[in-house]
Amino acid sequence: METLLFVLFGGTAAVGALAVVLSQNVVRMAFYLVISLGSTAGLFFMLGADFVGATQLLIYVGGTVVLLIFGVMLTASGPFITIKTAPSQVIIASVVGLAFFGVLFLTVLQVDWNANSARLESEYSASSLERIGYNEANVGNTARSLGAAFLGARFDEDLGRDRKELSSGYLLPFEIISVHLLVVLVGAAYLARAKRRVTRIEEE
Amino acid sequence: MNEIALEGYLGIGALLFVCGVLCMATKRNGIGVLMGVELVLNGANVNFVAFSKFGTLGLDGQIASMFVIVLAAAEAAVALAIALNFYNNHLTIDVDRANELKG
Amino acid sequence: MAETDRPTTNQFMSVEQYLETAESLKWLLTVAWLLPLLGFAVEIFGGYWGDRHNKVASYLAVGCIGTGFVCSLIALFTWGGATHWGHPEEAVAAAEHDHAHDEGHAHDDAHAHNDGHEHDEEHAHAEEHGPEHDDEHAHHVNDPYSAAFSGSYYMLGQFGDLTVSLDYYIDGLTIVMFCMVTLIATCIHVFAIGYMSDELTDDYEDHFVHLPGGKHFHRPGRFYRFFAYLSLFSFSMLGLVIAGNIFMVFVFWELVGVCSYLLIGFYVERKSASTAANKAFIMNRVGDFGFLIGLMILFTSFGTFRFANPHPTERAVEPGLFQMLRGEHGDLHIHGEGREAEVFLTTATGDHDKSIPYWLLVTAGLGIFAGCIGKSAQFPLQTWLPDAMEGPTPVSALVHSATMVAAGVYLAGRFYPMFTPEVLLVIAYVGCITLFIGATIAIVATDIKRVLAYSTISQLGYMMLALGVGGWVAGLFHLITHAFFKSLMFLCSGSVIHGCHHEQEMTRMGGLRKKMPITAYTMLVGVIAISGLAIPYLTFPFIGNIAFSGFYSKDEIVATALTHMSLNPVHFLLFLVPLVTAGITAFYMFRLWFMTFAGEPKDEHVYDHAHESPWVMTAPLLVLSFFAITVTWGMQIDEEGHLKPGYLVNALLTAEPAHVGEGLTEAGILGLSLPGHHAVHEYHATAGTAALIAAFAGLLISYLIYVNRAIDPAGIARQLSGTYNFLVEKWQFDNLYDAMFVRPVHIVARWPQAFDRNYLDGFLHALCRCAVWVSKWDRAFDERVVDRLVNLVGDVTFAVGRSLTVIQTGRLRQYVMFIAVGVVALFALMFVFMPTL
Amino acid sequence: MTAAVMATTLSEYLQTADWAFLPLDAVWADAAAAVVHITLLAIFFGLPAFVFIWAERKVSGRIQDRLGPTRVGGKFGWLQSLADGVKLIQKEDLWPKAADAMLFRVAPYLVVVASFAAFLVLPFSSDWVALALDAGLFVALALLSLEVLGIILAGYSSGSKWSLFGGMREAAQMVSYEVPLGITAVIPVAIAGTMNLGEIGSMQSGWFINWFLLRDPFTFLAFFVFFTVTLASNKRAPFDLAEAESELVGGFHTEYSGMRWSFFFLAEYASMWFVSALAAILFLGGWWTGIGPLDAWVAETLGGFTANILGFVVLVTKASVLVVVQIWIRWTLPRLRIDQVMMTCLKYLVPISCFLFLATVLWSLFLPHVACFGLAKGMGERTAVMAAAPRAGDLSAVDAPAVDSVASFSPSGEGRR
Incomplete structure (x- = not known):
């Protein structure tokens, strides 16, 4: 069952991504991107990260891609303008891309991940598998733990042990990001504002 | 039934990543380049979340991916604003035309 | 006797009362001491760009020193109330009156206490007040916390054994000096408002400075500056009086000297005034040399600069100079005869484990006194004082009464136990x-x-x-x-x-x-x-x-x-x-x-x-x-x-x-x-x-x-x-010094001058010519070889950069491709050269 | 493993029960459970559309002093939608030459899928929910927001400027209105301390005074803001700029016909019902009748299943009333201009919702025991009812320690176990 789902989501994501690369039409690219990202969200759900998946859907698919399509609409001179890439570049890119993917995939296959994680756990003596909150994360209800972590309390690490003090979470990055978003908001509004021509009053 | 191990997710992540890079490298449309960036970030995200489950990252992986998503949205907004500005100045969105800085 | 009704509830000062008094005295005198400094800062930094017709500076200075006087007066009364105005017998009488039954006890206890623990460190802090030695003052000395309050404001630094700190030492002398200095300084400040009023102008004509052409020197008035100096002068003198260690005394001692220099040379354009200021300063340096020697001897032998234990109520933590040198009855522990005579010192442990040779002690005393000679214009360094009359009269008044010359006598008095x-x-x-x-x-x-x-x-x-x-x-x-x-x-x-x-x-x-x-x-x-x-x-x-x-x-x-x-x-x-x-x-x-x-x-x-x-x-x-x-x-x-x-x-x-x-x-x-x-x-x-x-x-x-x-x-x-x-001719002192020191120095100086002119200059000139000649060659080398090399490097770099611009197309996509290729290449290299991974 | 994606209870039952051909293998059990759930959801998804398309015509008819459909299916024409559907299926599937054929065909499916997927997390009663996610509300909003993609693609791929304008308007409107929608939806979340829709609903049991609507004046206002915003996000009048007939012919669906066109309407009415149900759960007490003893009595005497049915009926009633109100508004208010739509959102609704959010939080901080209109909290003795009401353990089968810890953070943490 899980394999089935993985093949479904993973395959869709991969095919979507490839389609994004191969497609020449920007709007179709956006559509394939939606497919790919949505499938990735499905992968996230499978990985027990339901909140991340939902965020992916809401922000990425619902927000960012809409924004991109919006941008396409605002910048395209005609409805189906495609800017073609030179064939030589396509060939070079495909060769390099294949090599790149091969390298990455080789790496993925070559590394003994279990041994690595075992080594890490023995080094840091914090077995992630024994963490209470962590195992619960598989169930898929990570919203509370994530929210608490953003607010500076790590239930997944702190509970179930005899620790008296909470380990620090991500409150500061969270706040920084919020300020960052505000800055982005203002900056984007400034950059994209309509340029008004100054009319000279004295000439009238 | 075979459990899908870490390698599968990492493979998907790698594929997304490479596709993103290729997208960035081949698309002449500025917005296509942006989409490539999104794909790259997404590939990284898949790795984060996969490690959060199979590796030692725990919740940290999910938190990192959350930050990535949020910052990607911010980046997209700014990049789009830049693209609009570029379009206002050049009446095209072809990134090859943005070569004023060539040596 | 003016005062007849003294409060009858006074008793011997208890420890609590002592601490209370010490605290209030400390702060009162500190305020009185630092206020002039504040005034100085405001006047010096706020005055020059202000209005030169404005008297604010003088009012500020008078206000500061006047407030200081009020503080000192309050301190005097606080102190007087605590120590019964130096009439301990009346206080005792009052105490006896109140505690008629305890009278015998108190007296006997006090005696027994003193007798029984004569060498106990408990009483080390009371030593300089001395035990009973005179019937008339028999009583107050029984009190271990009678009249001196010492302590430390702030430690400036510690260098090995040397502790440099801001201490205070307050006894009857300090307070009386404070009152005297502040009162007189206040009067002089007020007087100076009137006396210096002709400085309140933008164009002051100095009739004593004659310029060529029969004109007089013109300059802006310096009303502000004068009062700023006066404030600094008061501050320095008060600091000297309240100082609790000899090092601090030295610092303020020099500060007093600087102030007197500034004030004597107030009319700096007058040759006589600037000469007088120099004279005062330099003659003081002669004395200060002795002072420094004394200071070094004292520190070497005693290991401290402090007058007294900075924590008088606690068990002798670290005794000061006086306590180390003098026993409870003010006696010296001399051992040996003649040149071998040694004076043993009482240290914190109560043992006499330190000692100073007697002749060294004499030298130290003479050294310190040399400083006093300079400052107080004693023979043979007295000649600067009459010349100091070049300063404005209020300065003379201040120098001659309350501050400069008083400092010397004060120090001699303060340091009396060491003599x-x-x-x-x-x-x-x-x-x-x-x-x-x-x-x-x-x-x-x-x-x-x-x-x-x-x-x-x-x-x-x-x-x-x-x-x-x-x-x-x-x-x-x-x-x-x-x-x-x-x-x-x-x-x-x-x-x-x-x-x-x-x-x-x-x-x-x-x-x-x-x-x-x-x-x-x-x-x-x-x-x-x-x-x-x-x-x-x-x-x-x-x-x-x-x-x-x-x-x-x-x-x-x-x-x-x-x-x-x-x-x-x-x-x-x-x-x-x-x-x-x-x-x-x-x-x-x-x-x-x-x-x-x-x-x-x-x-x-x-x-x-x-x-x-x-x-x-x-x-x-x-x-x-x-x-x-x-x-x-x-x-x-x-x-x-x-x-x-x-x-x-x-x-x-x-x-x-x-x-x-x-x-x-x-x-x-x-x-x-x-x-x-x-x-x-x-x-x-x-x-x-x-x-x-x-x-x-x-x-x-x-x-x-x-x-x-x-x-x-x-x-x-x-x-x-x-x-x-x-x-x-003032006993020919000035002529004598001129003949003894100035002229010989001039004569001696002429020889090196001649040597300088005739030999050194010639040698140097030759050296210079040589250098010019060498540098000509160097220049040629520089231009022909070094510059060309550098240019070559630059040209090559430029050419390489020019050729590399081909790669920099400004195309985003190409850069991405470069990155991707680079990563692949790196990985490939890694796979090739790190096969064990 | 698949718990996050699939409903577990039914599948477990199928694996453990022992009758007929049961127990099943895990795979088949999962598949069977999925099929059952999907079928149920599809019914819940399609039925409202059918009913409300009919209702729309009837209501509009009444408002315009007409009768509306009267013939098909008897007296009230209640089978009109079915007849329409049959007609539309029979129509030829065609697309314009200028259109991007692939996107043109895919867009309606995208809309329907997004709308349908949102039903996954909607609890129909206290125990009836396909996915009891902790981030339920969040997922629901996320899935709803996908709908707009399909509409934009539809507008763009039609190759018609009317459609393009419609799509662009939709994009601008949706992106803007998601902000106040999110903020007003967060208000009940902040009160409840959870995003789990089941838990949010459970907290409003007992007397109607426990509904979040009546909690304090600000939630009262927040409900209306939420309702307004959902109107806009469903592009319902007076915010239906994307399909403004008077300007854009048919907006994004100008070029569509037949089954594909009907999919848009299916999705629209389904999501209308969905957001109404969401509003009911968030503010109007969800599946509780508002009469505490009645719920308790039903649960005690008639059992949990009956109680669930009662809850389902109550929720459907509440949501339907809201949908009717939406229809009512559509045929009452004139359409706004696009700039007015944007101004309404950015200049009024966003600040208002921010203010309401702040005020609600402050109310929780400083007046935690004062309900709206001066009524003391706990009047409905919610805790007693909740203790009596059977609540399936799996509803919040989450990490118990984490929940307890978080409970102390939430403003009204007493509502949970």
Whole structure:
């Protein structure tokens, strides 16, 4: 069952991504991107990260891609303008891309991940598998733990042990990001504002 | 039934990543380049979340991916604003035309 | 006695009360000390770009120092309330009255305590106050926390054993000095508002600076600057007084020197003023050299700079200099004889594990005293003081009464426990010589301020003499009284100079008392006070004798000197010279007054333009004259000729070092005997009478010469022309120093100059030519080889960069591709070269 | 493993029960459970559309003083939608030459899928929910926001400027209105301390005074803001600029016809019902009748299943009333201009919702025991009812310690176990 789902989501994501690369039409690219990202969200759900998946859907698919399509609409001179890439570049890119993917995939296959994680756990003596909150994360209800972590309390690490003090979470990055978003908001509004021509009053 | 191990997710992540890079490298449309960036970030995200489950990252992986998503949205907004500005100045969105800085 | 109803609930000070008093005293005096600094900062930084017609700076300065005086006064009363005004016997009486049953106990306990633990460190902190040595002061010394409060403000740093910190040491002397300094400084500040008012201009014409073309020098007024300096001066002096360690004393000592330099050279454009400032500064450095030597010796041997234990209520943590050197009775622990003699020191452990050779102690004392010589213008460094008259008159008043010269005497008094009898003898002789030199020169001086300056030298000699012959209280007592009447007289002379439009020659004055009556009669008060005239043996209730302050202090000094002579007949000069000089003092002081204020005007021009000074100048005169009369309030000489100490003396007595009161017999290598209180009392009547007679004689002669004109002064000068010229030339000191130091240095300097000119310069010129020649070659090398190489490198770089621009297409996608290729290449390399991964 | 994606309870039952051909293998059990759930959801998804398309015509008819459909299916024409559907299926599937054929065909499916997927997390009663996610509300909003993609693609791919304008308007409007929608939806979340829709609903049991609507004046206002915003996000009048007939012919669906066109309407009415149900759950007490003893009595005497049915009926009623109100508004208010739409959102709704959010939080901080209109909280003795009401353990089968810890953080943490 899980394999089935993985093949479904993973395959869709991969095919979507490839389609994004191969497609020449920007709007179709956006559509394939939606497919790919949505499938990735499905992968996230499978990985027990339901909140991340939902965020992916809401922000990425619902927000960012809409924004991109919006941008396409605002910048395209005609409805189906495609800017073609030179064939030589396509060939070079495909060769390099294949090599790149091969390298990455080789790496993925070559590394003994279990041994690595075992080594890490023995080094840091914090077995992630024994963490209470962590195992619960598989169930898929990570919203509370994530929210608490953003607010500076790590239930997944702190509970179930005899620790008296909470380990620090991500409150500061969270706040920084919020300020960052505000800055982005203002900056984007400034950059994209309509340029008004100054009319000279004295000439009238 | 075979459990899908870490390698599968990492493979998907790698594929997304490479596709993103290729997208960035081949698309002449500025917005296509942006989409490539999104794909790259997404590939990284898949790795984060996969490690959060199979590796030692725990919740940290999910938190990192959350930050990535949020910052990607911010980046997209700014990049789009830049693209609009570029379009206002050049009446095209072809990134090859943005070569004023060539040596 | 003015005060009759003293609170009867006073007891011996408890530890809590002591701490409370210490805290309040500390803060009061600290405020009084730091306020002038604040004033200085504001004036110096806020003044110059302000309005030069504005008097704000002066008001600020007066406000600061006036508030300081109020604080000091409160401190005085706080201290007086806690220590019963140095009348411990009355406090004891009060305590006995209240605790009639405990009386025996308290007394016995106190005794037993002292006797039983004589060497216990518990009592180390009380040592300099001394145990009972005199019946009259038997009681207050029983109290371990009687009158001295010491502690530390802030530690500046610690370098190995050396601790440099800001300490304070507050006893009766400190507080009395504070009150005196702040009061006099306040008066002088107020006076200066009037005196310096012609500086309130943008265009001040200095009539004493002659430019070529017969013009005078013009400059903006410096009202602000003057008051800023005055504030700094006050701050430095107060810091010196409150200082709790000898290092801090040294720092403020130098600061006082700097301030005096700035103020004496206030009219910096006048050559005489700048020279005088330099002279004062440099001569002080000579003394300070000795001071530094003494400081080093003390630190090397004692390991501390502090006067006393900074935590007096705790068990002797780290004893100060005095506590280490002197035992509980103020005795030295001397072992050995002659050159091998050593003085053992009491350390924190209570053991005598440190020691200092006796001769080294003498050297240290002499070194410290060398500093005092410089600062207090003692023989042989006295010549700077008359020249210091170049400063504005308020400065002279301040320098001569409360601050600069007082610092030397104060230090000698403060450091008294460290002085061995040998040093004291040196002090006495130096003082003796100084007082005679000063007085004799004053006879022939005609500049009104110089007369006063020489009189200051002379009076300082008196103080040093008093300290030297064992009259600790007498010396410091005279310091206080002298400060009042000398500042009064200086301000009066300032008033005269101001009224006569900067005429300072007495020969051109005369009859001014009609024109400026307040100045004249306040001056008369000062003259009488310094001369020591009085009508003793005529006692009135509340007032005491009809006598001004100077009488009592001079009486004390002469009496002590007489006692000293009786104990050490060899040193008879130490009595005779001051006695004779007392007469001379009266003579030249009255000469001054008669020449200035009495008789007929000698210069019509000056007389016509003379006018009384404004109130802002005369009011301080009145205040000071009041204090010149009454500062000794409460003293009187009873029918037997015994002197009953007043409040001031009692206050000073509480701070008196332990070993002074009972005197010494056959002490030191020279076998010198110093008079104790008891001994001095025996000679009061005799000495007083002798001094009085001498003073009246001086007055009479002066009257005969300058009023009655029975004797022609010019005739005397002609007859004794050699002596007269000798005196006019100030005993040839300046010429002597010129011949001894300045000229030889000039001569010696000429040789190196010639060497310099003839040999060194030639060599250097040759060297330069050589260098120029070499550098020409170097330049050629540089241009042909180095530059070309550098250019080559640059060109190559440029060419490579130019060729590389092909790669930089500005195309985003290409860059991405480069990155991707680069990553792949890196991975490939990794796979190839790191196969074990 | 698949718990996050699949409903577990039914599948477990199928694996453990012992009758007929049961127990099943895990795979088949999962598949069977999925099929059952999907079928149920599809019914819940399609039925409202059918009913409300009919209702729309009837209501509009009444408002315009007409009768509306009267013939098909008897007296009220209640089978009109079915007839329409049959007609539309029969129509030829065609697309314009200028259109991007692939996107043109895919867009309606995207809309329907997004709308349908949102039903996954909607609890129909206290125990009836396909996915009891902790982030339920969040997922629901996320899935709803996908709908707009399909519409934009549809507008763009039609190759018609009317469609393009419609799509662009939709994009601008949706992106803007998601902000106040999110903020007003967060208000009940902040009160409840959870995003789990089941838990949010459970907290409003007992008397109607426990509904979040009546909690304090600000939630009262927040409900209306939420309702307004959902109107806009469903592009319902007066915010239906994307399909403004008077300007854009048919907006984004100008070029569509037949089954594909009907998919848009299916999705629209389904999401209308969905957001109404969401509003009911967030503010109007969800599946509780508002009469505490009645719920308790039903649960005690008739059992949990009956109680669930009652809850389902109550929720459907509440949501339907809201949908009717939406229809009512559509035929009452005139359409706004696009700039007015944007201004309404950015200048009014966003600040208002921010203010309401702040005020609600502050109310929770400073007046935690004062309900709206001066009524004391706990009047409905919610805790007693909740103790009595059987609540399936799996509803919040989450990490117990974490929940307890978080409970102390939430403003009204007493509502949970």
